[in-house]
């Protein structure tokens with residue numbers, strides 16, 4: 001039997017929710033299920049405002065609009081991330097400044113940020129890789145000192161915390177993803193988390209094509225009109241209905257993923273002690289969500305061979321990001337701050353193992369295939 005890298009988990013309640021949305025006859029955005037998802041997110045993250053979007057990409061684009069980034073403004077971010085982290089700002093003409101990551105957490109190295117700040121720097125966009133938080137205290141201190149916004153790409157971070165604070169609510173704005181490959185899913189989907197009331201109303205307007213439609217529906221204004229720039233960032237109710245079923249079980253899904261992650265972590269201990277791999281490192285003030293179990297191999301050749309050996313035994317393991325600073329559009333639009341040595345090394349040596357709810361019964365086979373492959377490298 002093939003073990004895929006990911007298999008979307010369904011709670012079993014998605015279709016009945018969709019039937020209910022269908023029966024409600026309200027299929028565009030911001031109906032009953034969207035409100036339910038907003039309420040869940042606000043209760044569980046303590047964000048001042050949570051707004052569903054059609055993707056994390058869209059939520060990041062909203063963050064770039066909300067912070068009024070202008071052509072030539074600079075945004076400090078890691079290069080070891082998904083393209084949307086950079087694209088959202090590049091769409092506004094802003095310049096991504098790529099800073100290296102920490103060798104332990106693979107997150108933006110806070111010790112390198114200050115040297116990358118210029119008079120044009122407007123924001124720091126952090127990425128919580130594998131659902132493990134960046135050092136948000138240190139990054140918050142730097143941002144306050146230099147008057148910068150902090151935007152969190154928390155695409156992988158739902159149900160994770162930093163010093164008990166949910167990821168996505170520590171910086172000014174946070175973006176979650178509900179893409180099929182994430183922990184909690186709706187096919188495509190995302191949310192913008194707004195920490196302070198200051199951004200809340202404008203976020204609503206930008207999400208609704210630059211209109212004050214939301215205020216109109218609440219009876220706060222007597223007509224709705226074009227008041228700001230904006231776009232259509234909201235999902236329809238079918239998507240929200242699906243997502244609502246998932247959010248209802250977010251805690252149980254996270255627990256099951258954590259149990260699988262823990263089994264990987266214990267299995268890999270022996271190989272780490274023999275110097276064959278390195279396991280993920282989770283700082284003690286971070287509670288993670290088992291979004292991913294990765295291992296770092298000694299070099300690119302061994303990583304390539306490892307993935308190949310697993311494939312020969314029908315186990316799908318995958319590598320991750322090609323660094324943005326050396327990608328064609330990254331070279332054209334961004335700038336690397338110094339040598340991104342850790343980024344380049346991790347990009348060559350990281351492998352992500354299958355991890356999805358329901359994998360339990362096949363995990364022993366994954367261990368034996370992966371263990372044999374590691375012995376052969």
Ligand SMILES: *Cc1c(COP(=O)(O)O)cnc(C)c1O
Nearest residue numbers: 055056057082084155177179190
């Ligand atoms: C998945 C992911 C995204 C994109 O999420 P979408 O919902 O597909 O737009 C952005 N950033 C990171 C770090 C991701 O992992």
